[in-house]
């Protein structure tokens with residue numbers, strides 16, 4: 001009983017601003033280092049879906065993932081290509097001036113900003129059959145200069161889901177251990 005209250009009190013005494021700075025530093029550090037490479041389409045790679053009504057295969061795949069700035073997409077394919085185009089060109093399944101083009105069979109594309117990216121195949125007919133994908137990249141979490149304007153709770157909830165809670169618990173118990 002006495003042991004558990006000892007464990008809590010250092011957290012109360014510990015300066016809240018300092019803790020916020022500590023947490024946001026760790027979060028932004030994690031955020032920078034953790035760049036994930038995604039294999040587009042899993043083991044099928046970037047290949048024209050067979051059959052009808054399969055034109056959302058890659059959007060389904062994309063919607064199951066969380067993309068952050070600086071994550072990379074790896075497209076593996078044969079005799080095909082990867083284009084990044086505008087929304088309008090995506091809808092038309094064609095582009096005369098793609099923003100990005102690659103046909104080397106193993107394309108790594110860096111998601112270098114938040115927002116939407118529109119991918120299509122440049123091979124005639126493939127995009128129409130579903131070789132196309134919209135990727136949404138999440139806004140980066142909590143800029144450091146905003147730390148003083150938010151409560152610790154707001155800061156934690158503004159950060160990417162699932163990392164902050166784990167980090168918060170980790171740091172809390174860490175601080176607890178150090179100051180007991």
Ligand SMILES: *[C@@H]1O[C@H](CO)[C@@H](O)[C@H](O)[C@H]1NC(C)=O
Nearest residue numbers: 031032033068069070112140
């Ligand atoms: C993404 O990478 C660039 C260059 O390496 C870097 O300047 C930028 O801060 C990174 N952005 C994020 C949100 O990690």
